[in-house]
Amino acid sequence: MSDDNTARTLYRVENGVAWITLNRPEVLNCFGSADYVALRSLIRRAEHDRSVDVIVITGRGRAFATGGDLKEVRSYFVEDADELEFYQFIDQTPFDALRRCPKTVIAAVNGLCVAGGIVVALCSDFIIACDSAEFGTPEARVGLTDPFTASLLPQRIGMGRVRQMLFTGKFLDSATALQIGLIDAVVPAEGLTDAVEAMIAEVRTTSPAARAQYKRYLRLHDPPIELEFPIADRADTLARLAAFEADNSHRQVSSR
DSSP states (O other), rough: OOEEOOOOOOOEEETTTEEEEEOGGTTTBBOHHHHHHHHHHHHHHHHOTTTTTEEEEESSSSSSEOOBBBBHHHTSSSSSSOHHHHHHHHHOOOOHHHHHOSSSEEEEEEEEEHHHHHHHTTTEEEEEEEETTTOOOOOGGGGGGOOHHHGGGGGOOOOHHHHHHHHHHEEEHHHHHHHSSOOOEEEOOOHHHHHHHHHHHHHTSSSSHHHHHHHHHHHOOOOOOOOOSSSOHHHHHHHHHHHHHHHTTOOOOOOO
């Protein structure tokens, strides 16, 4: 076993599994630029570690991940903001690295999973959630849009369900998420690690090389993701961001 722990992201390798834990429970594991960079770096580290064939991503505390840090996100949308800085922020996200990773990736969703958090889950091969988990795409509530969720959700659920999630920002409990096919399994919170390990054992009945080859085949069906500046009305979005943050201090939201 190897350990490499930082204050905000934890990494360990045990029995060929790279465990990546998002470790900002005090802010529900929201992502700043540094957190996105760290996650992308650890995914690539695990990808190039020959002893690793499975990657597990989870969160510490009552959230899996809750999107971008609102304080940082808002700075990209103020009147004199440079739009280039927003695209530089997007370039730092781990989503492409996750989608292209040849190793099997499991999202172990231990709690709230919204915005950028749900994108991380959607970029994984399997999503196993605890029974207290919630899922949501609340970006439109603050006047933002997200091409990642709009592109990736239809691969798991029907277009009608996608519209309901995107247009209303409504949160889904884990039972509903399982029923509509958004996630692969629901287990009691205390059994999440055991369920992940059972999935790993099942996956390992097949060849790692064959799984990697299948992932290359499946990538041929990945939807193109067109990035656009995610707001149409800057003043409305800033007002909505401020109101949402005040009314939902326990939840984070971002365009990612």
